[in-house]
Amino acid sequence: MRKKLLSPFLSGTMLLSVLFGFTSSSSADDPVTLSGNPIITSIFTADPSAHVWDDGRIYLYPSHDIFPSRGSDLMDKYHVFSSDNMVDWVDEGEILRADDVPWGRPEGGFMWAPDAAYKNGTYYFYFPHPSDSNWNNSWKIGVATSNKPAEDFTVQGYIGGLPGSNLIDPNVFRDDDGTYYLYAGGGGVSYGVKLAADMMSIEGPVKQFTELEDFHEATWVFKRGSLYYLTYADGNPGANRMRYATSNSPLGPWTNRGIILDPVYNSETTHGSIVQYKGNWYLFYHNAQISSNGTLRSVNVDRLYFNPDGTIQKVVQTSNGVPAVGPRSHATEIKYYDIINNNYSEYTQKTEFAMNASNVTIGGGATRSGGNIENMHTQGSYIQLSGINGGTGGKALLTVLYSSGDSGTAFKVDASGDTSAEGYFLSLPGTGGWGNYTGRTNRLIDLNSGTNNIIRLGGGMGGANISRVIVSLIPNAPPLETEYPMSGSNVSVGGGAVKSSGSIENMHIPGSYFEVTGINGGAGGQALLTIVYASADNQATVKVNASGDSSGNGYSLSMPGTGGWSTYTGRVSRLIDLNSGANNVIRLSGGMGGTNVSRIIVTLNP
Template sequence: MRKKLWIHSLSGMILLSVFFGLTSSSSAEEPVTMSGNPIFTSIFTADPSAHVWNDGRIYVYPSHDIFPSRGSDLMDKYHVFSSDNMVDWVDEGQILSAADVPWGRSEGGFMWAPDAAYKNGTYYFYFPHPSGTDWNNTWKIGVATSNKPASDFTVQGYIQGLPGNSFIDPAVFRDDDGSYYLYAGGGGRSYGVKLGADMMSLDGPLKEFTELNDFHEASWVFKRNGIYYLMYSDNNPGANKMRYATSSNPLGPWVNRGVILDPVIGSETTHGSIVEFKGNWYMFYHNAKISSNGTLRSVSVDRLYFNADGTIQKVIQTTDGVPAVGPRSRATEVKYYDLVQENFSQYTQKTEYALNANNVVIGGGATRSGSNVESMHNSGSYIQLSGINGGSGGKALLTVLYASADSGAAFKVDASGDTAGDGYFLGLPGTGGWGNYTGRANRLIDLNAGSNNIIKLSGGMGGANVSKVIVSLIPASSQETEYLVTGSNVSFGGGATRSGSSIENLHIPGSYFQATGINGGSGGQALLTVVYGSADSQAAIRIRSSGDTSGNGYSLTLPGTGSWSTYNGSASRLIDLNPGSNNVIRIEGGSGGANITRILVKLNP
């Protein structure tokens, strides 16, 4: 893969939720897959808290910067991300929001850096949230619990007996003896305390760590080889650094050891966590590389190394991230590195949408000038396109052609297939003039199957005049998929039986078998082929499929093959399927015998 430098014009191609493989190579024989940085690109995230639970996955519990940018004070929900190999990350979804907190401030917001812990079959999620309008004096450390690491959390209350002023950024540490400790603080004051057995009460007095050098916020504690480590953010003007201290006791006193992470890209704040996973140590942190906006941050990860005496080497922030520590697996997050490389060559089925067409609606102060839409700098302005073809559903490449005299603008993109509902960030670097339509910004979005998708571009974040929108799909091929009748997606009845690799006794009236989970691509006609053996001179079956609106089904004749076990019979016919992968094909017998071993479905025949 050809490397090239990151340039500002690529900053608008982000916040994606699909994974591509990135393969670099230290040698021709040993390809290495890298995570790329940032690692979470589907939504904006910050303050990552990383943990490894007993299921062998690593989980990250970050805060969530809301887009369009509303400032850190209005953060109001949490997602969880997980991986089994450090490069393929899954957004497990939203687990908590301000609306779920019964004792929280009525105005919402202020869901800042969280943490998590596990004890005796229960996962504990700790989050800071004020209980009153006077937010900085009414902070509480809330506790939600679940029997799952990434879903079904219920708020149980908050920890009593803690300061209300600037008491934020909880971190929970489990010691080797099974005891748990809570660390938190902000505004220059750092605290620690032992937790009670219920994980929601205090077992001892709160201790303030006045010995720490320039403490600001973002506590994180871990232990290695008998040494306790406390990492935190300092007050370095304009760009905080991460520092750390060590101790022989979980509540100090602490010995200051220096800076562990230099200021990050684009963000005044810094916050992170350190964890061991599959024999390697990692630091998770955030930056504003995607957005160039310090209130729209993204989580990154790099390796962390110890010296022989237990001190920590300063972490080097990289674009490549970290290598895989296991085979490739399912992911929802696109690798940022891939985005930089502009790997969009497979999206060749292009549809151009002119902005003066009847499927385009504008509003909120946006205006139409000839074939262009202008005044998208107005708050509430938007362009909405309907009737967008999403093919078989999934990822599509959105391209916006535009002009802008601003140094940089952004759109929020909403699309029908966005299940998270957060929208997508599209940066629009300046082109040098309102009439200079040389701007071209891309980003991957999610669309539903079929031609009823809607795409909405919302402005109000700098100005851009838009001339055209292009949606590109990966072309559907004449793909043939084989479905064996031995699969778990096949059921049968009415006298039909399964014998080895075939369905038999289809001569019986009422006999049938059906296969679920059939992919219909973008919908429409597909070629069904039935592979069978038959000692009858001729048999017939009736086929019913999800896309058959007539309800009559389809008839298919099966000439004899000379033997019930001579499976060289093949008969085909066109049927109709719905878009997507939830089609059902049912084959009904009763008119002569045939043993069927598999069916094949060819799309776009």
């Protein structure tokens, strides 16, 4: 089994994994946080199977469209996602791939729509996979198990006694009496059967549901009250719709009820699951909103409503998604709303790279023409930037400036900090011409700390000419409060003042002073200066000069006595002005009473 890759905040997988909250509200006092659609953006996912387990979280078990697009036949690498509020989703990591299936098709791939179930402390993961190179006639429903919902799954075998042709899209339903049923089917054929107690074999005959109207694939069964519901994708020409039927029995006969989901954006397929969570009913489904490619799909969610007679209202597909049903939490997924609205205002530390710079190399058919890189439509073409500064590591904003005469292009982006090795999808919409360098596209990537990062842009998925690449970081915020001890190497004295055991003394002498350099003023403006001191005099006064004081007059600061030259209980403060950056100087001048200073503290405005 593959080791689980739990992405830290924020995840470094393929599309985006930083959380920017998307909120809307009915009033300023009543903010509502929305999930946005699609909800899964770190990798391309489809065919979502949703389950609520005993830990109170909702889990998604989708299939995974591999990027760059290799077609549905080569789908692989199942991930699990979870949430406790329907808004903040965590990529729990990879749980299974074709390489883990000992009886599977030798060429791999064909890891299509899965499902999961739980019984007596064991989680069961059901997945379709062919057992032979002749994939269409050798389908099996594999079973992997774990004592955890999102890791450590081990393949146990497959369910025997099922048809080998068109046996895809497994769905396992638990009835109120604890009985489990397996549903599967594709190519216009729908099956259902009772599972035996071991959850890996069948009990009784396999039933074919011939009464379903225009059944194509994607079965999902759930129960509400005493009524059983079966949803599925129909064979509507051009793009599937989602239909449903109802029954008084888990194995039918089924009564057709109609359409609950119209064709989805940019995808010929449809596949979903319906689940109740924290009092609400939801439909999870996929579309190709991000990629505009039907083999690179993304999971969405919208509310589902029932009529008083138990029939289902047609689901309205939205870009906003659904409201949160709990407080905000740790998450790895960015809202799609922020992807398309370029909400990256914090990334202000920018470095631009011209395409003829010494750290930019090309290959695979890409060529330089003037200061631009062309022929990125060629399979295997790439641009590689080395020596990229990742700051302290984590998220960076990649911006590509380009022209394109194609209607739509995509790059695969690889970056040093991407621990998933999935790469990132970068969309480059057409600009109307190869010489029209008005294109500007962004995406968040992951970089390691330091200046040895590499970013690689892979082409071969449409044409784009690249003029510049910009890498932007969030500047490291200076600490709000910084202490400067008088023993520091950035502290100098003069005019009779001396350093003694970590303190500055003899500040009673006319002309005495000490100066502290390298003071961080943050963004500049007012800062609070605090002096910690001891004094046996009744009162002392110092003059303060600071880099940001454009008047040149300085500041006067009174320091009441503390009762002794070693009694460092004195603490006085005043506002001063500093310049932006870390090159400020603060100078304290004495000669107006005695004081020994142990340290100064500079506090910036947040």
